Amino acid sequence: MTIKKIIYNSIWVSNPIAFQVLGVCSALAVTVKLEDSLVMGLSLTLVVALSNFLLSSIRKLIPNRIRIIVELAVISSLVNIIDEMLLAYYFEMSKALSVFVSLIITNCIVMGRAEAFALANSPVLSFFDGIGNGLGYAVVLGIIGSLREIFGSGTILGLKVIPQYLYDIGYVDNGLMLIPPAAFILLGLVIWIFKSLGGAKGE
Amino acid sequence: MHSSRYTLVFTFCMCVFISVLLAGTSAVLKDRQLLNKKIDVQKNILVAAGINIVHVNQVEKLYNKLVTPLLISSNGKIIKDSQNEDDQNFLKIFCIGHKDSPEKIASYVYPIKGKGLWSSLYGYLSVNPKGDTIIGITFYKHGETPGLGAEIEKKWFRDNFAGKKLYEKEKLVGIIVAKGKAKYNINYKQKSQSMVDGISGATITSKGVQKMLYKEPLKYHIFFNK
Numbered sequence: 031m032t033i034k035k036i037i038y039n040s041i042w043v044s045n046p047i048a049f050q051v052l053g054v055c056s057a058l059a060v061t062v063k064l065e066d067s068l069v070m071g072l073s074l075t076l077v078v079a080l081s082n083f084l085l086s087s088i089r090k091l092i093p094n095r096i097r098i099i100v101e102l103a104v105i106s107s108l109v110n111i112i113d114e115m116l117l118a119y120y121f122e123m124s125k126a127l128s129v130f131v132s133l134i135i136t137n138c139i140v141m142g143r144a145e146a147f148a149l150a151n152s153p154v155l156s157f158f159d160g161i162g163n164g165l166g167y168a169v170v171l172g173i174i175g176s177l178r179e180i181f182g183s184g185t186i187l188g189l190k191v192i193p194q195y196l197y198d199i200g201y202v203d204n205g206l207m208l209i210p211p212a213a214f215i216l217l218g219l220v221i222w223i224f225k226s227l228g229g230a231k232g233e
Numbered sequence: 234m235h236s237s238r239y240t241l242v243f244t245f246c247m248c249v250f251i252s253v254l255l256a257g258t259s260a261v262l263k264d265r266q267l268l269n270k271k272i273d274v275q276k277n278i279l280v281a282a283g284i285n286i287v288h289v290n291q292v293e294k295l296y297n298k299l300v301t302p303l304l305i306s307s308n309g310k311i312i313k314d315s316q317n318e319d320d321q322n323f324l325k326i327f328c329i330g331h332k333d334s335p336e337k338i339a340s341y342v343y344p345i346k347g348k349g350l351w352s353s354l355y356g357y358l359s360v361n362p363k364g365d366t367i368i369g370i371t372f373y374k375h376g377e378t379p380g381l382g383a384e385i386e387k388k389w390f391r392d393n394f395a396g397k398k399l400y401e402k403e404k405l406v407g408i409i410v411a412k413g414k415a416k417y418n419i420n421y422k423q424k425s426q427s428m429v430d431g432i433s434g435a436t437i438t439s440k441g442v443q444k445m446l447y448k449e450p451l452k453y454h455i456f457f458n459k
Contacts, residue, residue: 059378059379060378060379060380061380062379062380062381062434063379063380066379066380069379070379091243092243093235093239093240093243093244094234094235095235095240096240096243096244099244100247103247103251107251107254107255110255110258111254111255111258114258114259114262114266115258115262117262117266117269118262118265118266118269119265121269121272121273122289125273125373128376129375129376129377129378129379129383130379132376182433205413205433205434208381208433208434209434
């Protein structure tokens with residue numbers, strides 16, 4: 031399997047949200063604004079890639095019976111150490127990310143990919159599998175985040191996109207878009223579109 | 234299949250290794266983190282007081298020049314003795330001087346604490362020397378949902394509070410955080426002086442902010458009205 035194929039597969043063919051249906055809880059929680067969706071998507075990409083790499087490097091040493099506990103220990107230590115480093119050297123960034131940290135540790139994609147890929151493949155391939163799945167997650171979050179921000183707040187990345195004259199003739203932002211049920215509906219639509227365009231079919 | 238003995242040894246080694254690693258990281262980085270936290274608190278106090286900060290390096294200098302930390306007792310008297318700093322019976326308040334002549338009082342800043350949806354909210358509130366009008370507010374610690382409750386720390390929400398009245402005819406009324414935009418609220422006409430825009434989709438966080446902006450000013454009521 032080549033790196034290119036792995037990335038293509040994990041974004042399009044077996045997208046972590048659209049096909050594997052992993053990481054849905056956080057996809058509902060942080061997609062009110064596009065900026066938050068992208069921050070979450072990119073931080074998760076970094077964490078999945080690193081945790082896949084580490085776990086794959088020690089995969090032959092891990093006793094099979096306690097592998098889930100080992101995965102948990104490695105992932106949570108990794109996230110904790112990154113968090114501590116940010117707190118010491120990039121304090122502003124660490125404050126902006128602090129609310130995401132707990133959502134990243136508990137994200138099912140991290141453990142899902144460790145179980146499904148990293149424990150059976152080489153470190154380099156696992157690293158790129160992590161990148162691909164993180165990006166696949168970020169793409170879906172990005173789509174939902176932009177739709178919710180445009181229709182819920184009339185902005186995109188904080189900039190006004192819906193012109194004032196539409197508001198003047200009676201256009202109102204859709205409050206439903208700001209609450210989690212809207213994310214559910216949009217997520218369903220995104221999965222439907224992925225499938226009908228030939229993606230999210232699995233390998 | 235690995236033997237039970239191998240599994241036990243592996244578990245033991247992993248636990249020792251990870252504990253040493255985590256404890257080591259925390260010990261090595263502790264000083265820097267504490268320094269960052271201290272500067273962040275100072276920065277929040279200055280930002281709440283409406284002082285513009287261009288770069289983090291300025292914070293310590295500006296703080297030392299403008300801010301005097303004070304303690305006040307339950308009957309509203311200022312206590313000079315700094316040995317009592319951690320005493321729970323005293324309230325903390327920071328006196329902020331004018332930018333050009335630091336001996337004149339521009340505003341007071343005090344810490345505020347309340348409950349959001351998931352977490353406690355911590356921040357600073359800045360009021361004018363009479364204590365009845367808000368100059369600024371900051372939130373420096375919370376664990377609310379990004380995009381919803383976490384909007385409290387964004388500029389648009391904080392700017393909302395500047396110039397709002399905590400008092401109505403000598404009586405503490407606090408601040409009303411509306412549902413959505415304040416101008417669409419039915420009471421806006423009578424209450425516009427003390428009503429701010431809320432956050433759609435974060436009703437409980439908004440309510441928490443409303444509650445803390447009555448509860449905390451109440452503690453300082455006697456200090457400003459003695």
